Amino acid sequence: MTYNRKRQIAAAVLVLVTAALVANEVRLLVTDPEYDWYLRIQRWIAAVCTMAIYTFLYRENPFYRAFEHVLLGGATGMGCAVIVRQQLIDKWFAPMVQGFRDWFTTGMTPEALSGVLLIVPGIVGLMWYFQYSKRWFWLSRITFCITLGAGVGLGFKDTFNQLLPQITETFKPLWVGARIEPGLSLLARVSLSFENIIFITGTISVLMYFFFVFERKHFVIKGPAQLGRWYLMVALGAFFGNTFMTRLSALIERVHFLVAEWLQWG
Amino acid sequence: MSATRANMFWQRVLYCDPRILYALFACLVVLCEFWRPRMPVPIPPAARKLYDLVERLPQDKLVIIDCELAASIRAECEGQFVAVVRHLFRRNLPFAIMMWTTQPEGIKFGTDIAMKLAQENGKEYGRDFVIWNAITPPPAGGAMLQAFSKDIPGMIQNDIFGTPLAKIGCMRGVQDISDISLIFKVSYVWNRAEVPWIGFVQSVYGTPYAAGCVAIQSSDAYPYVDAGQISGLLAGAAGAAAYERLLNAPGIGTATVSVQSFAALFVFVAIVCGNIAMLMLRATSEPEAAA
Numbered sequence: 001m002t003y004n005r006k007r008q009i010a011a012a013v014l015v016l017v018t019a020a021l022v023a024n025e026v027r028l029l030v031t032d033p034e035y036d037w038y039l040r041i042q043r044w045i046a047a048v049c050t051m052a053i054y055t056f057l058y059r060e061n062p063f064y065r066a067f068e069h070v071l072l073g074g075a076t077g078m079g080c081a082v083i084v085r086q087q088l089i090d091k092w093f094a095p096m097v098q099g100f101r102d103w104f105t106t107g108m109t110p111e112a113l114s115g116v117l118l119i120v121p122g123i124v125g126l127m128w129y130f131q132y133s134k135r136w137f138w139l140s141r142i143t144f145c146i147t148l149g150a151g152v153g154l155g156f157k158d159t160f161n162q163l164l165p166q167i168t169e170t171f172k173p174l175w176v177g178a179r180i181e182p183g184l185s186l187l188a189r190v191s192l193s194f195e196n197i198i199f200i201t202g203t204i205s206v207l208m209y210f211f212f213v214f215e216r217k218h219f220v221i222k223g224p225a226q227l228g229r230w231y232l233m234v235a236l237g238a239f240f241g242n243t244f245m246t247r248l249s250a251l252i253e254r255v256h257f258l259v260a261e262w263l264q265w266g
Numbered sequence: 267m268s269a270t271r272a273n274m275f276w277q278r279v280l281y282c283d284p285r286i287l288y289a290l291f292a293c294l295v296v297l298c299e300f301w302r303p304r305m306p307v308p309i310p311p312a313a314r315k316l317y318d319l320v321e322r323l324p325q326d327k328l329v330i331i332d333c334e335l336a337a338s339i340r341a342e343c344e345g346q347f348v349a350v351v352r353h354l355f356r357r358n359l360p361f362a363i364m365m366w367t368t369q370p371e372g373i374k375f376g377t378d379i380a381m382k383l384a385q386e387n388g389k390e391y392g393r394d395f396v397i398w399n400a401i402t403p404p405p406a407g408g409a410m411l412q413a414f415s416k417d418i419p420g421m422i423q424n425d426i427f428g429t430p431l432a433k434i435g436c437m438r439g440v441q442d443i444s445d446i447s448l449i450f451k452v453s454y455v456w457n458r459a460e461v462p463w464i465g466f467v468q469s470v471y472g473t474p475y476a477a478g479c480v481a482i483q484s485s486d487a488y489p490y491v492d493a494g495q496i497s498g499l500l501a502g503a504a505g506a507a508a509y510e511r512l513l514n515a516p517g518i519g520t521a522t523v524s525v526q527s528f529a530a531l532f533v534f535v536a537i538v539c540g541n542i543a544m545l546m547l548r549a550t551s552e553p554e555a556a557a
Contacts, residue, residue: 057288086402154408158465162457162495165469169493235485242481242502244533245526246342249481249503252295252525253341259299 172196280543313508316498327447329361333376334453345506345519346478360436403460411466415443
């Protein structure tokens with residue numbers, strides 16, 4: 001098929017699809033007594049955006065690229081607006097101004113002081129910008145040190161609190177006897193013990209896999225490390241399966257939107 | 267069929283244009299929109315744990331729903347959010363919806379859904395539930411959560427409509443984290459770095475923490491469920507469907523998971539066909555190479 005012929009077919013398909021969409025919209029306008037223009041325009045915009053992004057599945061095209069940039073621009077603008085509005089103004093500037101106002105009207109009350117003191121983090125934060133000056137660069141290091149110190153402290157607490165219970169959780173009995181779980185039947189105990197053995201074997205073998213300080217020549221190291229690799233492969237397979245399911249859900253939701261909400265079929 | 271023709275057939279299968287697969291896949295999903303298949307929904311233990319926990323919660327304490335619904339995760343997490351809110355309404359448990367403005371669309375989605383469900387269940391805003399003013403988590407959100415745990419009204423101040431929390435019925439008596447019976451987070455991840463509930467609230471104060479997340483993130487969450495740090499987990503649309511089944515109220519989750527099963531079957535068939543084609547081609551090319 002020649003290039004011109006292909007273009008003619010594509011144009012014909014486009015015209016037909018557009019006609020069908022217009023006919024569908026007229027159908028809704030005529031049959032729906034609660035036809036809402038505002039809502040319909042919103043849905044049309046959402047549908048065009050969705051389909052523009054899905055055109056990438058056919059091939060890279062300017063239509064897709066344009067909408068990708070619209071999305072990125074919108075998200076960046078929204079991010080900036082949110083930071084300025086919700087954080088800088090609401091959490092810092094407005095309480096600070098209020099603090100100064102209270103100080104001048106009612107005197108230095110504890111509430112006024114807490115507002116006035118907000119000027120300190122403001123100044124410390126602004127010191128980041130000394131990074132652009134060779135002469136005053138050292139001042140930015142003060143802010144850097146405060147941020148780093150606070151971040152490390154909080155991070156340490158978070159990591160410690162998250163991981164410690166998991167480490168203690170790995171101390172599982174290989175045989176769940178009657179003393180450990182008195183109410184369980186023998187079959188349940190065997191099953192629980194089997195689970196624990198798989199769990200502990202997995203933990204140890206995967207840890208062995210990540211010992212890179214000595215060569216894996218001896219079977220005591222090599223065997224568990226290889227088993228650990230298998231465990232990791234199974235885990236990665238589970239990750240992939242879950243990833244597929246998440247992406248699939250997004251597709252199903254979009255198809256539902258296009259069919260049920262935009263076209264209002266079915 | 268001659269060997270060459272068979273070879274050509276398997277080559278076509280193996281090197282099939284992916285766009286054909288995309289088209290077939292899209293057709294299948296669209297078809298499922300019209301013909302709604304009903305698939306059995308198993309109940310994972312982590313979803314059952316959350317259900318049982320909500321059943322046991324006291325009615326004089328507040329539940330916090332940390333709602334980070336975004337357009338990208340709505341497909342999986344909306345069902346989880348709806349199911350849990352429905353359960354809280356059914357049990358007459360007061361709850362507060364909390365939103366982070368890093369996901370600005372979450373505010374709209376969360377508010378719309380909660381208001382709609384309240385209307386359906388005959389519940390009243392302020393008396394039965396509240397939507398807190400959205401806050402932006404700083405990069406080191408742990409400090410913010412520490413302050414939040416000690417003084418909730420001081421940290422949140424107003425609801426989403428600008429009403430001070432002191433004037434809201436279900437917020438009376440809520441001062442600190444000891445007045446909270448459960449934190450349920452609906453988000454892409456089960457524990458976001460900026461809002462580390464487990465490290466700064468659950469592990470410090472022992473407040474039960476449950477999560478609803480997308481399926482991708484669920485594999486990471488299970489060690490926390492085993493260790494008791496997460497008291498219940500709804501993983502993806504399957505988690506939402508399981509919870510809907512426990513509530514006996516099929517909804518978005520059940521509908522999504524049924525279509526998902528069919529689409530997964532399609533992909534499974536495609537993978538099997540691809541592998542058979544590869545084996546068949548290998549079987550025919552090896553004797554030729556040997557000759």
